[in-house]
Amino acid sequence: MISVFGSANMDLVAYTTIAPRRGETVTGRAFSTIPGGKGANQAIAAARAGAEVAFVGAVGDDAFGPVMRGTLESAGVDVSRLRVVPGSSGIAHIVVDDDGGNSIIVVPGANGAVTGVSTEDLAVIARSDALLLQLELPMEAVVAAARQAKVPVVLTPAPAQELPRELLAAVDLIVPNEIEAAAITGLAGPEEALMALLELVPEAVITLGGEGALYGSRTGERLRVPAVPVKAVDTTAAGDTFVGALAVARAEGRPHEEALRFATTAAALSVQRAGASTSMPTRHEIDASLR
Template identity: 55%
Template sequence: MTRPRVVVVGSANMDLVATAPTLPRPGETVLGTDFVTVPGGKGANQAIAAVRAGADCAFLGAIGSDSFGVTLKARIAASGVDTSHLRVIYGASGVAVIVVNADGENTIVVTPGANGAYTGLTETELSTVREADVLVAQLEIPVETVTRAATEARAAGTRVVLNAAPGRTLPAELLDAVDLLVVNEVEAQELAGAGRDNPEALLAVVRRAVLTQGAHGAWYGDRDGTAVHVPGIRVETVDSTAAGDAFTGALAVAWGEGRDLVDAVRWASAAGAACVRRLGASVSLPQRADIDALYAQA
């Protein structure tokens, strides 16, 4: 099978991850049990997820000139992602401070750093977007940058997958360029007033959409009348931080390989389930064999 060409435009963060029995409440100090420092950010995570799922993937984004930036680039490249277009911007890299409880639930605070200054896509970057089979984007970088990449991709016939996270109201120009929207329940509510009871509301703003529901699975619908719920796969949850990124990266690969979208969502759900079994965002992103094994059990 030919490996699809996926381009991810998005964020790169250094994730500072602490585990604790419970998540701290305001004003409360909780004694933690473990700490790891791993590359993260939705863009970097989804790029690594795409490579591990079977794609050739280039990452367009920005890191800072600090030591975190050096480490981020080296570790993303070591994962097999093409980082030749990754910009270095003077100042701090993006950082995410994450606390994970005993049930695998988390709280996350992200400071954008260089991600917030990633604007003005160059002709070389735009050419890379146009040559892809699938473009994947998120909203941890300026929405103007995402919009430019998406509209260029759409004009060139490149499929556009938007993981609209963090949730927000989006410009019509961007929504018109999206071929497939991926959101969780919080993001769906913010974008379209949609939820588990009315996921079809997403189709008022995009032509195809996936609503992820954690352990409960995912819903896929389109304007041609398809509406399918894909059940979740039961696994022991250690850390759910990157589950959505594993899902989105795998979904882009499956679609780029030519699977129909309902089957692609099923395979992506297996990727999300495989991801939650390990601690640390980029560390937990599953290999293709792990995805196939859970998909076969679904």
Template identity: 40%
Template structure:
């Protein structure tokens, strides 16, 4: 079954630093690199490298950054027929990565702000639709409702945390948040920050990624807790996107949520051991090898 990803495609400018800069603080960086990124593109690459048939829908500019933004998607074999080319500049991100693999990121949406749900062709029943929050929230809400109406399964990674219409959240097949996004959403709905608390408030299955502590999920009458795979982190930039993309790929193949979360955890751990975002996504064979070893 196909995975359709609706989201952002960026050119990432990556700066290696000893320590992340704070307010009013200038630090010297090592050689910078221009790499493909954007949460949507990263997750699409992760799903494609894990063996899914992937269609990506988003928007880029007519500038030289567009090829950088789309390069990993092309290399992974994603269908780019639903990508719009606009007069706005291609989205870009400035990423500082410190010696411990932690990062600080500033994102300019650019053309991503012009991505529209109408670009996505009709969806097949059971198809997985993966979304994030680096495109307009109203367009995400429209596509989530379409997915429900057409029998597809919408997965929203609420990253970054911005408001989404509650009825769209309640139409999801699965909501994925990290600890910070879970706290933000829980404050909005007045519930506990756990997966179980968010599930009770929204009535949909919720997964919360917990970094080195793994991930938890809660659905109707079920709870899951999946540990992370211990690795030496080099760059955590793409870890969350690896988790979401591989989860979507596994679900598209019919895997139950618990198995899909374990596979996603393995892929995210591998991504942490490599620099960059889209380029850090593991292949299916690499993920399977870690699963066997673990």
């Protein structure tokens, strides 16, 4: 089982030819409301990739809350630890251009009310093969979950920010993208950033978009796995799809290279579809693409 302690947001997605610059107004061609949030995205990705998944987090008592709960449940995710708190759910305002690139503004809403991890939450986490964490919940809650988890901890360090020592000390695998890796280490080159990350945590994967992924461990193992060449429609949640699928492959005991290929294939399938939770492939689709 995979447990996810993280955010649930409603994504408000505007599609446009070119994203607006500061002070500029452009005309969009479509708009969608799609359940997302890095935590919920990773939970759905892992469930569709074949794992039993439990989600720990919060939604508001607004109209978005039941929709997000229903989306997680429909994917097969256990939502018994999904709390409802007064006020608005988290939202993400997303602009997607014709090249599939995106810019995102996240408003935490109910996610900001998750300031710790309960005994009941920890009981769920303790039954899992891995705990997936991101940084869209308050940092004190993320640190508490990482430190008290009795299972391997996988951290997606997004949105990029300073990482407390006590968090890094509890992380087994960190999975930043190239920009996040540079922000954490101060090093622009992914190979150099990887080496610096391994001074902080035992294992690291840097996702490189269309260039694939770079893996390293303190044991000295290094791998570079190419991306599957596809035409991107929308890259929203591609990283979350990668992490969810990677967690599943690792929990199944797959060798590192095979696990990375499984994850890059899942991400490649996701970018060919619009949206976050709506874009994530099933286990059958991933396996079919790997044949």
